Amino acid sequence: MQAQELDALRPAEGESLAFDTNPVLNERPTHYCPGCHHGIAHRLVSEVLHELGVADRTILVASVGCATFTYDYFNVDGLEAPHGRACAVATGVRRARPDSVVFTYQGDGDMAAIGMAESIHAANRGEKITGIFINNTVYGMTGGQMAPTTLVGQKTTTTRKGRSVSNEGGPIRMAEIMAQLDGVAYSARCALDSVKHVREAKKALRKAFEVQLQGLGFGFIELLSGCPTNWHLDPIAANKRIAEAMMPVFPLGVYKDVAAAQNGEAQHA
Amino acid sequence: MSADTNRMLIKGNEAVAFGAVDAGCRCYFGYPITPQNEVPEALSSLLPEIGGQFVQAESEVAAINMLLGAAACGIPALTSSSSCGISLMQEGISYMAGSQIPGVMVNMQRGGPGLGDIGPSQGDYFQAVKGGGHGDHRNFVLAPSTAQECYDFMFRAFALAFKYANPVMVLGDAIVAQIKEPVRRVPPKDAVAPEKLADLAAPWRMEGFGRRGPGAKPRLLKSVYLAEGALAERNRMLMRKYESMKADVAWECTDTDDAELVVVAFGSIARIARSAIRQLRAEGHKIGLFRPITLFPFPDEALRALAPGRRFLVMEQNTGQMVEDVRLALFGQANVSPASVSWHGVMPGLFIGADALREPMLQALKEN
Amino acid sequence: MSRVVFLEERCKGCRLCVEACPVHILRPSGRFNRHGYEVMEMDGQCTGCTSCAIMCPDVAIRVFKSAKPAKGEA
Numbered sequence: 001m002q003a004q005e006l007d008a009l010r011p012a013e014g015e016s017l018a019f020d021t022n023p024v025l026n027e028r029p030t031h032y033c034p035g036c037h038h039g040i041a042h043r044l045v046s047e048v049l050h051e052l053g054v055a056d057r058t059i060l061v062a063s064v065g066c067a068t069f070t071y072d073y074f075n076v077d078g079l080e081a082p083h084g085r086a087c088a089v090a091t092g093v094r095r096a097r098p099d100s101v102v103f104t105y106q107g108d109g110d111m112a113a114i115g116m117a118e119s120i121h122a123a124n125r126g127e128k129i130t131g132i133f134i135n136n137t138v139y140g141m142t143g144g145q146m147a148p149t150t151l152v153g154q155k156t157t158t159t160r161k162g163r164s165v166s167n168e169g170g171p172i173r174m175a176e177i178m179a180q181l182d183g184v185a186y187s188a189r190c191a192l193d194s195v196k197h198v199r200e201a202k203k204a205l206r207k208a209f210e211v212q213l214q215g216l217g218f219g220f221i222e223l224l225s226g227c228p229t230n231w232h233l234d235p236i237a238a239n240k241r242i243a244e245a246m247m248p249v250f251p252l253g254v255y256k257d258v259a260a261a262q263n264g265e266a267q268h269a
Numbered sequence: 270m271s272a273d274t275n276r277m278l279i280k281g282n283e284a285v286a287f288g289a290v291d292a293g294c295r296c297y298f299g300y301p302i303t304p305q306n307e308v309p310e311a312l313s314s315l316l317p318e319i320g321g322q323f324v325q326a327e328s329e330v331a332a333i334n335m336l337l338g339a340a341a342c343g344i345p346a347l348t349s350s351s352s353c354g355i356s357l358m359q360e361g362i363s364y365m366a367g368s369q370i371p372g373v374m375v376n377m378q379r380g381g382p383g384l385g386d387i388g389p390s391q392g393d394y395f396q397a398v399k400g401g402g403h404g405d406h407r408n409f410v411l412a413p414s415t416a417q418e419c420y421d422f423m424f425r426a427f428a429l430a431f432k433y434a435n436p437v438m439v440l441g442d443a444i445v446a447q448i449k450e451p452v453r454r455v456p457p458k459d460a461v462a463p464e465k466l467a468d469l470a471a472p473w474r475m476e477g478f479g480r481r482g483p484g485a486k487p488r489l490l491k492s493v494y495l496a497e498g499a500l501a502e503r504n505r506m507l508m509r510k511y512e513s514m515k516a517d518v519a520w521e522c523t524d525t526d527d528a529e530l531v532v533v534a535f536g537s538i539a540r541i542a543r544s545a546i547r548q549l550r551a552e553g554h555k556i557g558l559f560r561p562i563t564l565f566p567f568p569d570e571a572l573r574a575l576a577p578g579r580r581f582l583v584m585e586q587n588t589g590q591m592v593e594d595v596r597l598a599l600f601g602q603a604n605v606s607p608a609s610v611s612w613h614g615v616m617p618g619l620f621i622g623a624d625a626l627r628e629p630m631l632q633a634l635k636e637n
Numbered sequence: 638m639s640r641v642v643f644l645e646e647r648c649k650g651c652r653l654c655v656e657a658c659p660v661h662i663l664r665p666s667g668r669f670n671r672h673g674y675e676v677m678e679m680d681g682q683c684t685g686c687t688s689c690a691i692m693c694p695d696v697a698i699r700v701f702k703s704a705k706p707a708k709g710e711a
Contacts, residue, residue, distance in 0.1 A: 092338025
């Protein structure tokens with residue numbers, strides 16, 4: 001870091017630090033593309049773990065995708081899982097260490113294609129884990145192939161004329177599916193395309209962890225995210241796509257909140 | 270009526286379950302498949318009774334990954350399956366080998382390939398011994414031949430898994446799985462205490478850094494190494510580890526001292542062969558049995574020591590797998606010609622008796 | 638007065654902060670860090686709202702808020 005930067009980082013007279021990093025997030029600069037929302041999602045998760053004071057008993061189960069290296073960015077014990085299997089690995093971890101806090105961090109291919117069975121069944125069993133689902137409608141790491149969440153008509157490297165319902169079927173809505181399962185205590189869909197949505201996403205993320213701490217069941221959160229590189233859009237245009245094209249297909253909302261229901265709070269979909 | 274309350278009349282599958290629990294296993298993840306269903310069925314009540322975890326997984330793919338997660342936490346954990354289900358587990362096994370995670374797996378082999386049948390076979394020898402998953406990996410492989418060994422070998426399996434931080438495969442078959450025999454439910458004399466297993470896991474297990482005291486750094490268990498030369502170094506380390514497993518090689522010789530012909534067999538086939546050998550010995554034939562107990566590491570040095578002046582008849586229930594390792598062990602040895610190793614295969618799925626092995630043994634005894 | 642500081646070696650030039658700033662005081666600086674990314678800079682009166690830092694995927698922004706409210710601050 002430059003000397004001037006270090007100086008600038010000292011609060012001056014009458015100033016307070018309004019935004020800083022936290023000790024759960026590793027300082028290492030990320031390998032993610034410019035404008036990739038993994039960075040925002042990672043930061044939010046680290047803030048929640050820090051604020052809940054649970055980092056020292058957290059075990060992160062990483063997945064395969066651009067986020068294979070999630071564990072490099074969190075100062076918590078981290079375990080690799082084969083592609084799609086994070087929820088099964090997390091089940092094993094949680095059963096072996098009942099006093100730990102366990103979360104998975106998975107892309108759309110990992111959780112909803114190859115890992116669909118493991119994700120659904122861990123959720124159905126009500127495993128006390130938090131599943132974080134990054135929905136960016138493509139397979140990012142491997143260069144932009146179709147994902148289960150790719151929109152109808154969306155061009156990808158394996159749907160060059162655009163996804164067609166007759167050949168590929170339509171996009172899968174995980175937050176709604178998860179909400180159907182008895183073992184799921186919290187299921188929400190948020191987005192990372194605007195400051196307002198990022199703030200809401202953090203609140204939802206916190207709830208998805210709290211249900212684990214309260215022993216209520218599986219906590220699920222779907223985060224609509226951008227992939228500028230494979231969408232061939234700059235980050236700002238990518239954010240617009242989330243708002244204009246993705247949200248109508250993947251509506252934001254809380255689809256299940258067992259704790260709120262118990263408290264008689266209103267649920268909205 | 271036996272006054273020995275440790276003596277039970279149980280199937281090999283049940284012996285696996287009791288052995289696992291007594292050896293310290295506290296997590297089981299598995300999926301129903303014939304002929305090993307008594308393993309999950311027994312553990313579904315044994316484990317919860319002692320505060321352990323039992324999960325019937327949605328598939329063998331899920332089961333092996335749950336095993337990976339639990340064993341990564343340093344907790345003795347187990348899965349079991351049969352042939353086709355073990356095929357589904359290969360990815361997870363490769364990952365455990367690559368990440369150095371001590372998962373224990375039991376394969377009660379059935380006839381293959383494909384759906385095959387539900388009879389006995391030894392057709393998964395290659396899969397178990399050569400590392401059936403991708404990449405250069407090896408499983409430590411134990412081959413029980415009795416229900417008592419199904420019980421006893423579980424202690425060995427967990428001890429070896431934690432000693433080497435490596436997957437261990439207990440390779441049985443439909444006969445040893447389903448046979449009902451007296452089993453003494455008493456830990457072997459050399460059994461390693463579960464607390465000792467926990468000590469072995471302390472340097473690498475997933476547990477949350479808070480458990481390791483103030484200033485403890487988070488740790489990572491993974492098999493991906495992308496930096497230049499990093500995977501090469503990792504593989505060299507694993508190679509050295511697999512080589513070092515020779516320290517725990519095991520085999521059993523019966524009547525080999527003055528034998529002209531030595532039958533080489535493992536698991537249930539070794540046991541059936543022993544009956545035939547006993548008959549032939551009584552008729553004056555000089556025949557013995559060499560039974561590998563560890564299939565990896567393979568007891569090649571012991572075999573080479575036996576070789577001078579003897580011929581070998583490899584008998585196995587497949588179309589030719591262990592015979593390759595026998596030939597490899599003896600290749601190039603002085604006074605051992607390739608013709609001195611012959612082979613007899615029992616086809617997968619068949620239930621045979623000693624009489625089925627007698628003829629091939631007599632045939633081999635005649636040849637010179 | 639409130640201000641932001643860019644940790645320039647972390648910035649990837651994605652411009653999400655520029656878009657997010659409600660008072661439009663962030664802009665490309667014309668300077669490139671050693672990774673080849675054009676880093677952003679502040680030019681104008683910051684309100685300390687932290688919108689830019691909230692949107693930054695690279696935790697490249699630190700925000701300092703004045704104790705005394707300045708004119709135009711939210």
